[in-house]
Amino acid sequence: MSIFQLSITELAQGLRDGEFSSVELTKNYLERIKQHPELNCFVTLTEDHALSAANLADQRLANGTAEILTGIPIAQKDIFCTLGVKTTCGSKMLDNFIAPYNATVVEKLNASGAVMLGKLNMDEFAMGSSNENSYYGPVKNPWNTQTVPGGSSGGSAAAVAARLIVATTGTDTGGSIRQPAAFCGITGLKPTYGRVSRYGMIAYASSLDQGGPMARSAEDAAILLQSMAGFDPKDSTSANTPVPDYRADLNKPLDGLKIGLPKEFFTADLNSDIAATLEKAINEFTKLGATITDVSMPNLQMAIPAYYIIAPAECSANLSRFDGVRYGYRCANPANLADLYTRSRGEAFGTEVKRRILIGTYALSAGYYDAYYLKAQKVRRLISDDFKKALAEVDVLMGPVTPSTAFDLNEKSNDPIQMYLSDIYTIAINLAGVPAMSIPAGFVDNMPVGLQIIGNFFAEDRLLNIAHQFQQVTDWHQRTPKGFE
Amino acid sequence: MSLCNDDVNKIAHLARLAIDPQDVDQYTQNLSSILDLIAQMNTLDTDQVKPMAHPLDQIQRLRPDLVTEVDQRELFQAIAPQIEAGLYLVPKVIE
Known part of the structure; x- marks a missing residue:
């Protein structure tokens, strides 16, 4: 198998068995990134930085101080400040901005020994659902380069899908991790608000912004989140809640799992082929021992109107x-x-x-x-109460991530309302602050479909467990776009 | 809710944001349709609802009043558009 198909665990083993060094791995990945400029995933390649980090990683591997991420090539969404490295946030405003400090997420991943190969393209200031709002041009979806990768973490999702990098960071204010993960057929997790530090993550809407991992599998996402999560005194809204071992429960059986399906998610707005694909995916969970209940969350439909006051209000202050x-x-x-x-x-x-x-x-x-x-703040309370009520009855909620598969480039770029509506299933989760994942669940017309799994506050371990169990009995997450195998 | 071009120019001034005169019509049209979308909220009765500012209803954490930052003036000013003698330069404010 090509090294570009190996998981973090497999790469970590390869590094320990001496099959390859981190420097070799890094050079291979840098070479592969350079072979695919057409996807436009990267704003900046940090080649020198990467090679010296890889050298250090090889020393740690040799002297026994390596952690699981030590020597693994990753990349950062260009919203995270990186000391001495250009940090653009996808904007002409910051085209000349060399960050004078590291974001906490960057500090943590650097300390774990992960090797950063570069900074990933994104919608300007994380505002967008197609990556067409980047000053550096749109990212292309590797499954069909005429379509968008989603946004705002479009570069992060497309790079993982095309196997240009093992795993990436993203941020999610209204769906910016989950929607591109769904469009590109990868695994993305938006943690509970406050789980991952916002320090050095350029602010868009501070009561909604949350960083998280984007990877090929739930297991890789768990490894990345382990390093990213935790209390940070530098972020005034960071949650002071202990971080569990996210890999400890991955193999827990799903017997007795109670899944709720919000009926407001499965209406005529949802593409019928996607609905059928999700039904099959949800059926896999019943085979794994889960029970399904219908739930109602009547205020979900007010999420987009409330979001388009709260997020712009916070953005106008932040910017x-x-x-x-x-x-x-x-x-x-x-x-x-x-x-x-x-x-x-x-x-x-x-x-x-x-x-x-x-x-x-x-x-x-x-x-x-x-x-x-x-x-809008009052409507937000009603939406949040809907989640609290539903999650008191069931363990997790499931539904679509997006109403359609990836749409064409330029299809919605001149119609802001149509663009906003593409986040109809993701935005309410940010307003409530609960964690949610997008995992690959099938294909419609050869384009990936994501399944959304929504959990209670700080239940990231449970979400990862559920996603991992699904990925043990399905292979959607291992499918690779043609030409990138 | 529909805005006119004068409204948009006034808001742009409040936001200290230069808008190209030829783009104002387009912004007016877009913002009006966004406000129409937002107006759907008004169908909900929220009279008795407490506004929600934070998902975890957290209160602001306090820290001991100690100096934690060091002077990094040179580092920060290395990326400034225009400085002189350690100061940020802007056009003259007082004639």
Whole structure:
């Protein structure tokens, strides 16, 4: 088997058995990344950094201080600050930004000995569902390069699907890990809000943003999450809850597992072929001993309206820091200070980012706060209560990740409403703050379909266990796009 | 809820965001349709509902009032658009 098909566990074994060194592995992966510029997954390749990290990893492997991730090639979404390395967040605003510090996630993965090969393309400031909003051009879906990989973590998903990298980091504010994972046929996990530190993760909507792993299998995702998760005093909303051993329960049988299917997820909006594919996947769980119950979550349909107030409101505040004064883009020859602010921002932000700043500014402006922001926060409570109620009756909820498979490039890029509706099944989870996964569950017209598994607060271990058991009896997660085998 | 071009220009000013005059029509149209989508919220009765600011209803954590940061002025200013004598330069504010 090609080394590009090996899992983290298999690679870690290969490194220990001396089949290859981390330097060799790193060079092989760098070579493969360079062979596929057409996918446009990477904004920056950090070749020198990677080779010196691989050298260090080989020393750790030799002297017995290696951990499971030591020497394994990974890549970071370009939203995570990396000391001394360009960190663009997919924006012209940060095209010249060399981060002066590491995000906590980057620190943690570096400390584990994982070798970062580069920074991954994404929708500008994580706003988008197709990766077409990147200043660096769209990423292509390796399953069909005429289609989008999803977004905003499009580079992360496409790179894993094409076997250009073993595993990646992503972030998810309204579906940005799960939707691209579904479109590209990989495994993605959005942890509980606060599980993974947001320090050094460039902020979009701070009450929703959450980093997480993207990998080929639940087992690999568990290994990555183990390193990423944990309390961080540098993040004021970091959860001070112990991190379990995410691999300890992977093999636990699913006997007696109670699965709830929200009826609001299975309506006419869902493509019928996807519905049939998901039905087959859910049937696998009954074979594994699970029972299925229908549940109702009546306020789910209000998730998109509430999200498009809360997220833009938070984004308009967060992105006010980009003013052309201390770092980032500055316009040429500003006439005065106001001109410097408005023109720097106007010239460096893309259309979707501007739209969201405008919506957020409007919703928070004098006289509108109660009608928009306060109303959205109340709707958020109702949605969150729906999840609490449903998850008191069942262990997990299952449903679609996306209403269709990956859509064509340019299909929705001029219609923001249609683009927003592609996140209809993922957004409510961020509003509630609970964890959710997307796992490969089949194909429709040769394009991957994702199954969403939603759990209770801090039940990442349970989600990973359920996903892993499914992946023991199915091989959807091992399918590789043609030309990338 | 429908906005007019003057509304969009006013919001853009509040956001300190330059919008190309030829793009204003498009923003007006897009923002109006986004606000229509948002207006669906108004079909829910939320009079008795407490607003939710945080998924875990956490309160702000406090830390001891100790100095934890060191001076990194040179590092931070190395990426600044324009500095002089350790200060960030902007166009003159007071004539």
